[in-house]
Amino acid sequence: MTQQIILATAALFGMLAVIFGAFGAHALKKILSADQLNSFEVGVKYQMYHAIILLILGFNSTQISTATYWCFTMGIILFSFSIYGLVLSDAKGKKLKFLGPITPIGGLLLVIGWLLLIINAFS
Structure with a gap:
C-alpha cells in the first residue's frame, strides 16, 4: 500500500468523522433519543x-x-457506517435490521488490524 493511499484514506475518514460528529451534535440531537x-x-x-x-x-x-x-x-466502513445506518433508519421508524450483524464483523476487522500491528512489531 502506498503512503499516499494510506494518508488519503486517513484524511477522508478523519474529515467524515468531523462532519458526522457535527451533524450528530447539531442536526441529529433534535431527532435522536439519548441512546x-x-x-x-x-x-x-x-x-x-x-x-x-x-x-x-x-x-x-x-x-x-x-x-x-x-x-x-x-473495519471502519462496516463498524461505523453500519452504526450510522442502524441509528438513522431506526430514527425514521424503518430500522435496517440487516445491518445489525455487520457491525460486529467490522469490529472484528478492527481487532484483527490491531493484532496485525502487534505481529508486525515482532517481525
Missing part, C-alpha cells in the same frame, strides 16, 4: 480513532501491511 445519539457518537469515535492510527501509520517510515490497511479500512 441513539450515544450509538451514533460511538461510530464517530471509532472512525476517528482508526483514522488517526491510519494517519500515524501512513507517516511512519515503516511499511504497514496491505492486510492491516484493509482491516482498518473495511
